[in-house]
Amino acid sequence: MSVKRDLKTKLLTINMGPQHPATHGVLRLVLELDGETVVNCKPYVGYLHRGTEKLGENRTYPMALPLTDRLDYVSSMANNIGFCVAVERLLGIEVPERAKYIRTIMAELTRIANHIVWIATHALDIGAMTVFLYSMRDREWILELYEMACGARLTVTYPRIGGVRADVDQEFLDHCYKFTEEFPKRVEQYETLIDQNRIWLQRTKGIGVLTAEEAINLGLTGPTLRGSGVPYDVRKFAPYDAYDKVEFEVPVGKVGDVYDRYRCRMEEFRQSNSIIRQCLEKMPSGYVLAADAPGYDMAAGPRKKPAQPSAPKAEGAADTPQPPANQPAEQGPAFEEIYVATEVPKGELGFYFVSDGTGKPYRMRIRAPSFVHASALPKMCEGSLVADVIANIGTIDIVLGECDR
């Protein structure tokens, strides 16, 4: 049978989502197909928009904290920590050492929990079902650890501005240690299930390739960027909490395809595990909440400033009569702004605060990694096969709660 080579076919437009099991939430893609090749891909987001930024402007800082749980609901602890770190830097609050270590443990447990959900759903999408069952078992373990520390499992609100809500007990530390002993074996289990699986390799190698330059230009962060070989990790570049006191490596990929990003995240499992281990060993005793931490009774009106935040560089100058002299100048709305990024499991979570000196943020901007990653989908999908769209959605690791805010 002979087929005419220059046969013209009509482009087919199909709608994928918003209700689709492989889009990880309510993401809608409009795909234009030429046969099986994607010619045009247009993502539509916003189905889960709740106006978190506007809500934040109408609440005091401590009251805005629970909103951040609802952004990326599979790694809520990391979102809380990101918010707290940003507000602490804005208000100039120094966190006690023990709280820093606890938060680092929590952030890394969250990273593991998030990557577990990622490997489970990503493998399920591509066709390896078994991984899902094994990894959900291990996620349960982490959720139990959360429960032990704060009573909640998913939307935790455990970290506080200036520390954490309550100290962890010995039982938690013991269980956590047991977890770090056991978990590397579990990672090996996942790897034996998929690392040499021929279908997995064919579905991931050489798919969704992004060069380092393209990835930076698109604004990608986290393991999605590191898969392309750029070692940008906020934990290393601008350390917060106890990250400057622990040793860890930042795994990077070479080619920048789906497989490399998978390898990066698998390696992060081990690094996170080692960070938790180091934190448990080095954890000092002491308070877990700063003395000047704002509580839930933080007034919405002008806040008192404990220290003089405006001039950190005038150290040598004699500053005896300064505080009374500065008082009248603070009457007007003197805006201060700060952008603080933290490394959440999905990438760089940035909080940009504009403060007018009151207990409420004047502007609370959330730079969500999922939002930026979702915008990279057309670049990755156009020109590839329609089946690879699923692999590409999985590899950028998005959660639509965070994307739509």
Added chain:
Amino acid sequence: MAQKVATKKAQKIAEEITELFATEIIEIKEFRGQVSLTLKKEKIKEILKYLKEEKGFNHLQDLCGVDYFPLKPRFEVVYNLYNIQERIHLRLKAKVDEESAQIDSIIDLWQGADWHERECFDMFGISFTGHPYLKRILMPEDWNGYPLRKDYPLKGKEIWKGFREILEANLQGGDR
């Protein structure tokens, strides 16, 4: 320690920009070790291009709008830049007034700015000249008003059309 070095470097770059684009600078501020430059909006793209190509600020961390309602000029578009090579953070803020709420799009410098600009348009009504597809992104397409403006009430001004249709259908005892 590393923070102080980065701040020094950022200040030096801010000074260089002041020399090159002296007429554009409104204010240079430092707060908690972060240097921010307030600029006029006309040459913002040129300045960003200079920073990206000459100074190595390759990572656009964030782009967002801020509304200072009673003040004039009313809006501000904020660019948070990062130099991955040298680990320097720098913030540019371009003043945009309400009457001509528009600014140059930087989508051909950073592709990642695409959705940020759309969101800024969606939430503040600032339009970006040169953006290929400037449509609402988070709000429904037929939404009235710009939600993150300070004169927009928290609960909104009216019930959205799509919602109203459902409510009315329920009141009339429809098949739901």
